[in-house]
Amino acid sequence: MSAFPACLVVDDETDIRELLVLTLERMDIRADSASNLAEARHLLAQGQYGLCLTDMRLPDGSGLDLVKHIAQDYPGLPVAVITAYGSAENAVSALKAGAFDYLTKPISLKQLRPLVQSALKLASVEEENTASGTLNMIGNSAAIKQVRSMIEKLSRSQAPVYISGESGSGKELAARLIHQHGSRRDGPFIAVNCGAIPENLMESEFFGHKKGAFTGATHDKEGMFHAAKGGTLFLDEVADLPLAMQVKLLRAIQEKKVRMVGGTQEESVDVRIISATHKNLSVLMERGEFRQDLYYRLNVIELKLPALRDMQQDIPLLVDSLLAKQCREESRAVPALSPAASQMLARHSFPGNVRELENVLERALALCDGNTITADDLLLDQDPAMPVATTKTSPADEGLPLPDYLEQLEKKAIINALEKTQHNKTAAAKLLGVSFRTFRYRLSKLGLSKDND
The missing domain is CATH 3.40.50.2300 (Response regulator)
Known part of the structure; x- marks a missing residue:
């Protein structure tokens, strides 16, 4: 039988x-x-x-x-x-x-x-997924429903998936859900930030190395392809891979085999590849910074994640879920949200997407009186210069790279805190939930220290 x-x-x-x-x-x-x-x-x-x-x-x-x-x-x-x-x-x-x-x-x-x-x-x-309920991607908007539907389909395949979306839109969460709802869920999920690995160590980190392969290689070490055996390897910020590594990665994906640095034999690896980046790979291909053959190998199926500003109706659900999670971790009661605070969150464009919303709420929890989160606790400017959801303003619209744009937001938050505390730096640091030393460092780094001395 x-x-x-x-x-x-x-x-x-x-x-x-x-x-x-x-x-x-x-x-x-x-x-x-x-x-x-x-x-x-x-x-x-x-x-x-x-x-x-x-x-x-x-x-x-x-x-x-x-x-x-x-x-x-x-x-x-x-x-x-x-x-x-x-x-x-x-x-x-x-x-x-x-x-x-x-x-x-x-x-x-x-x-x-x-x-x-x-x-x-x-x-x-x-059968188990059906019995356990819906996928853990919160929201009722058409955009998020489409994402849930795609995740369900992708979990039934072993095809490489490319997840695109802005920073903070939940690319790693989507990758984990594809893994958890597929046949590889009992295997490991290994997430790798490709931009965080030094170029000279990249091949060893991905494929492992043999003892004596280079100075400092005192013993055999398996790479991330080995660590993900039977599971999923999530390559985050894959656009940051140097061209030489792109060639090696392409071969590993096509042949489903890897060779350790200093090794003589290739080994079969049973790994599903999911990749992601917030950069535009098509533009990078045109510049010659990303290999076309690797792009088509990774981007067999694309999953596009919406920006938070494109699913405004889901913000209240996300706020409830994130607050409940944060309060559960801190073993505290969940505070209410004042009407003004709710309105402010609904109007904000969230250029940092769900990650920014999570950070805003975490800061608000530290600043609130314990019972109610007010608009002041959110530390979100809503003046005409602040992008709001109705205008769908983004860093690109303002002609600013994301780091410069976020620096502007940080400056506004610091200036706002100083104004609220009559330029008392100790009180402003406490209001922002940072140490006085960190506050002074940020003032200096952002060129605000002279203006506020």
């Missing part, structure tokens, strides 16, 4: 069909096989399968035709394609059409087994 649902193998080469069937049977999985598209369609109509493995080249069509047929007539059935060595374009086309994953010839059993296990876990994972 098979422990898993049956699998359908479609390939016109007898040797490969027999190898796949034998491997599956050793995994306690019953396998049916077909040599062409017509036989595959007939078998699909006759029985129920938990996975379909198909070659891309068939005598009476292509594996892509079968992927599209299954997507239309058997939604929910994962299908993995087998491509010729180096046929990256075919693999990407199949993933875009809805394929669960792909394998390259010659087929590696080390890559086949985890693929099959992940695919056959999908049904039980989906």
Whole structure:
């Protein structure tokens, strides 16, 4: 009695069909096989399968035709394609059409087994997700509902996902949700900030190194691809990768293999790649700063996250959720929000998106009397110079880079605090929730110390 649902193998080469069937049977999985598209369609109509493995080249069509047929007539059935060595374009086309994953010839059993296990876990994972309720992406706006729907679809695939969106819009949260609601959820989720790794250590951090590979390499060390084995590797700020590293990453993704620095052999790695950046990769490609082939490998499916100003109606829900979370962590009662404070939050454009909202609320909790958060506790200017949601002003609209724009916001907050405290620096520092030493340092750094001495 098979422990898993049956699998359908479609390939016109007898040797490969027999190898796949034998491997599956050793995994306690019953396998049916077909040599062409017509036989595959007939078998699909006759029985129920938990996975379909198909070659891309068939005598009476292509594996892509079968992927599209299954997507239309058997939604929910994962299908993995087998491509010729180096046929990256075919693999990407199949993933875009809805394929669960792909394998390259010659087929590696080390890559086949985890693929099959992940695919056959999908049904039980989906049942548990349905029983546990909705995805943890808060909001009722059309924009956030679309994001939730996309996350649900993406969690059913192993295809690389590229998450785009402004800073603070929740890209890592979206990546974690895709991981948690997919068949890899029992595996690790490894998040990497590509811009935070020194260039000379990047290859070692990603792929690991052997003892003696370079000065200081006193022992073998596995890289992040190894750490994410069986799970998901989230490459945040992928636009910050230097070109030399982009070439190595492309090869690792295409071949599903890595070689440790100082090593002589490549190792198979079972990792799903999700990447993100707030930068415009299309512009970087035009400048020659980001490889086009890597872009198309990472951006098989794009998930666009909306800015907070584009889902104003969700702000009250987010405020309630964030306040409840912060108060739970601090073991304190959740304060009420005054009508003026609620109105101020609804009008603010939040150029820093949800992350900025979270910081504003955290600061307000420190400043409020414990029972009510007032408009003054938010430290948000609402004068005509302040961008508001109705005008959808952003740093780009003002012609300012984000660091300069945020510096302006910080200056306004400090000046506002000084005015409220009649230029008493100790009181102003307390109002902002920072130490006096930090406050003096920020005054000096922002060029405000002379104006307020």
